[in-house]
Amino acid sequence: MERANYDLVCIGGGGAAILAAIYASAAGISVALVTKDYPGFGNTRLAVGMTACPGIMPEDSAEHFIADLLRSGEGISEPAVVNSFVNEASRSAVALEKLGLLFQRSPDGSFPPARVEQIGGHSRPRSVANLGGGASLGVYLKSALWRYGVTVYSNTAALELIKTGNRVRGVLVLDLKERAFIGLKCNTVLIATGGCSALYYPHTTNSRGAVGDGLALAMKGEAVLWDMEQLQAIPFGITSPRSMVGALCGEPSTAGPAGRLLDGLGNILIDGGINKMTRAAVTRVMMSAIAAGRTDSNGGLQLDLKPNLNLPGGEKLYRAIRSSGIFDIVRTAYSSEAFRWEEPWSVMPTFHYQMGGIRVNMCGETGVDGLLAAGEVQAGLHGGNRLGSVALSEIYTAGAKIGKVLGNQSSFPGLNSQGDSEIEDAFRLQLRIWQEIVDGQGQHNPVSLRADLEECMWRLAGPVRDEASLLEALRIVDGLSARSRNLDINPEIKFNRQVLDAVELNLMIPAARAIVLSALERRESRGAHLRADYLKRDDRKYSCHTYVRMTENGSLGSGLTPPGS
Numbered sequence: 001m002e003r004a005n006y007d008l009v010c011i012g013g014g015g016a017a018i019l020a021a022i023y024a025s026a027a028g029i030s031v032a033l034v035t036k037d038y039p040g041f042g043n044t045r046l047a048v049g050m051t052a053c054p055g056i057m058p059e060d061s062a063e064h065f066i067a068d069l070l071r072s073g074e075g076i077s078e079p080a081v082v083n084s085f086v087n088e089a090s091r092s093a094v095a096l097e098k099l100g101l102l103f104q105r106s107p108d109g110s111f112p113p114a115r116v117e118q119i120g121g122h123s124r125p126r127s128v129a130n131l132g133g134g135a136s137l138g139v140y141l142k143s144a145l146w147r148y149g150v151t152v153y154s155n156t157a158a159l160e161l162i163k164t165g166n167r168v169r170g171v172l173v174l175d176l177k178e179r180a181f182i183g184l185k186c187n188t189v190l191i192a193t194g195g196c197s198a199l200y201y202p203h204t205t206n207s208r209g210a211v212g213d214g215l216a217l218a219m220k221g222e223a224v225l226w227d228m229e230q231l232q233a234i235p236f237g238i239t240s241p242r243s244m245v246g247a248l249c250g251e252p253s254t255a256g257p258a259g260r261l262l263d264g265l266g267n268i269l270i271d272g273g274i275n276k277m278t279r280a281a282v283t284r285v286m287m288s289a290i291a292a293g294r295t296d297s298n299g300g301l302q303l304d305l306k307p308n309l310n311l312p313g314g315e316k317l318y319r320a321i322r323s324s325g326i327f328d329i330v331r332t333a334y335s336s337e338a339f340r341w342e343e344p345w346s347v348m349p350t351f352h353y354q355m356g357g358i359r360v361n362m363c364g365e366t367g368v369d370g371l372l373a374a375g376e377v378q379a380g381l382h383g384g385n386r387l388g389s390v391a392l393s394e395i396y397t398a399g400a401k402i403g404k405v406l407g408n409q410s411s412f413p414g415l416n417s418q419g420d421s422e423i424e425d426a427f428r429l430q431l432r433i434w435q436e437i438v439d440g441q442g443q444h445n446p447v448s449l450r451a452d453l454e455e456c457m458w459r460l461a462g463p464v465r466d467e468a469s470l471l472e473a474l475r476i477v478d479g480l481s482a483r484s485r486n487l488d489i490n491p492e493i494k495f496n497r498q499v500l501d502a503v504e505l506n507l508m509i510p511a512a513r514a515i516v517l518s519a520l521e522r523r524e525s526r527g528a529h530l531r532a533d534y535l536k537r538d539d540r541k542y543s544c545h546t547y548v549r550m551t552e553n554g555s556l557g558s559g560l561t562p563p564g565s
């Protein structure tokens with residue numbers, strides 16, 4: 001097995017991993033970045049490009065932003081994490097500009113007020129779009145990596161953290177280009193693997209690889225997950241044709257002030273004001289109608305934006321929303337009439353963002369020595385609901401903060417040879433386990449097991465759940481878990497997609513189980529978590545986090561834990 005040593009290994013190729021890597025590298029420590037796709041990819045590259053920058057309009061302030069985040073988090077965001085995030089967030093656009101990203105500015109350097117948007121759930125305008133959206137962000141982040149001298153392992157999947165005692169000592173990774181294992185020894189690992197919404201494929205806006213690998217790595221490394229039941233469905237996803245199901249076609253603000261939502265029978269569910277509602281609130285109304293079977297022929301509901309055109313300034317509003325580029329997909333999926341708001345769109349919620357995740361403190365520390373987490377994979381900021389445009393600010397602030405924390409360590413613990421044999425034993429043990437999985441000559445095709453898992457998650461642990469559906473999901477996940485160790489992998493060495501499916505399947509299963517266990521623990525409806533059998537929010541019992549952690553026998557334990565714990 002090939003070996004290499006670094007001070008820090010960042011797992012992930014999106015904004016959070018790259019930004020942390022370049023800050024840390026600039027501070028003089030040796031950094032490797034491991035990503036199973038390419039640097040600058042992940043969901044970061046898919047982003048529309050809206051970034052929240054508090055205080056750029058006179059009517060806004062850090063206090064307003066904090067109040068919005070705490071309110072939308074529905075009582076389970078961590079105030080200390082929120083405060084520290086907001087303090088940094090106003091600088092996010094400027095910092096991204098330093099990497100080369102372009103925002104439209106007035107000659108005096110301010111943001112033109114017409115370009116500063118008030119997105120659903122924000123009480124003030126504070127969101128700005130960069131030119132070129134996520135694709136351009138990805139390109140600039142990638143080129144920054146080369147400039148800062150970070151060593152990049154692309155098409156390489158992290159499989160397992162290597163620990164001795166309570167300290168992380170390395171990561172076992174698999175180069176997917178050559179099906180070759182590599183042992184990376186290091187002092188610190190940053191998990192920045194993004195979210196897990198693709199566990200619900202095809203009902204997701206996310207990239208195919210966003211299946212929760214980092215959650216599994218963290219749990220196996222003895223970190224704790226919080227609030228994994230809180231997965232945000234964005235209300236407006238495409239319902240047809242089949243190849244486009246789940247693609248993002250808008251969020252509440254896209255509906256404008258007069259847009260209406262109708263069920264499949266033509267009954268009005270929401271008559272205007274959708275643009276001021278949070279994603280969770282709109283999704284709840286939609287899922288109640290869908291669960292009652294009042295859908296259109298595609299299984300979705302009808303979003304009618306035409307009433308906006310009758311408002312004073314309606315045409316201008318149309319042009320402003322259209323400039324985001326989001327309607328192009330509507331023309332491709334539906335028709336030119338739908339693109340022009342003349343016909344309603346068939347829409348269905350689609351999973352978009354993971355609010356829960358790895359428990360961290362304000363600096364991204366997980367409580368396991370040498371293990372940090374940043375970006376969408378971490379918990380604490382969003383609580384029960386993520387406001388639009390906050391995720392991109394978060395990856396900037398999380399990356400910058402962690403990079404600074406690492407860079408400021410005047411005595412970054414050097415790699416020492418103490419405990420080397422223990423580390424080697426741990427690498428050998430994990431190598432054996434993973435070799436059996438990826439060289440499997442067993443019975444099951446990982447692709448079909450994966451499809452079974454995704455279907456089970458959508459049907460039984462999707463936007464609406466109850467005790468019976470969740471227990472059934474747990475039973476199915478357990479069955480898949482047993483089969484996931486008995487795979488039949490074709491012998492092709494180079495870029496064998498089945499190998500990646502096998503790896504992901506084995507990491508998806510613990511992540512899926514964590515979602516189901518957390519959803520069982522929270523016997524109420526709060527934020528993005530809608531329990532059909534407990535429709536009300538219950539502050540007396542559940543103003544707290546759900547948690548999942550791995551127990552000594554390797555099974556997952558779950559429960560409730562107070563805020564700040």
Ligand SMILES: Cc1cc2nc3c(=O)[nH]c(=O)nc-3n(C[C@H](O)[C@H](O)[C@H](O)COP(=O)(O)OP(=O)(O)OC[C@H]3O[C@@H](n4cnc5c(N)ncnc54)[C@H](O)[C@@H]3O)c2cc1C
Pocket residue numbers: 011012013014015016017034035036037038041042043044045046047048049050051052156157158159192193194195205206207209210213214248352353374375376377388389390391392393395
């Ligand atoms: C369609 C869409 C539009 C969006 N628009 C906006 C927006 O306008 N504004 C906003 O604020 N937010 C938006 N978001 C959300 C935002 O883009 C993401 O939350 C954010 O980019 C996440 O960044 P990240 O670095 O945490 O993760 P990601 O960018 O998802 O990166 C995760 C990386 O980890 C890698 N990885 C995962 N597992 C492994 C493993 N085992 N080994 C190695 N590598 C691994 C992946 O390959 C990927 O490169 C949008 C999201 C989507 C899907």
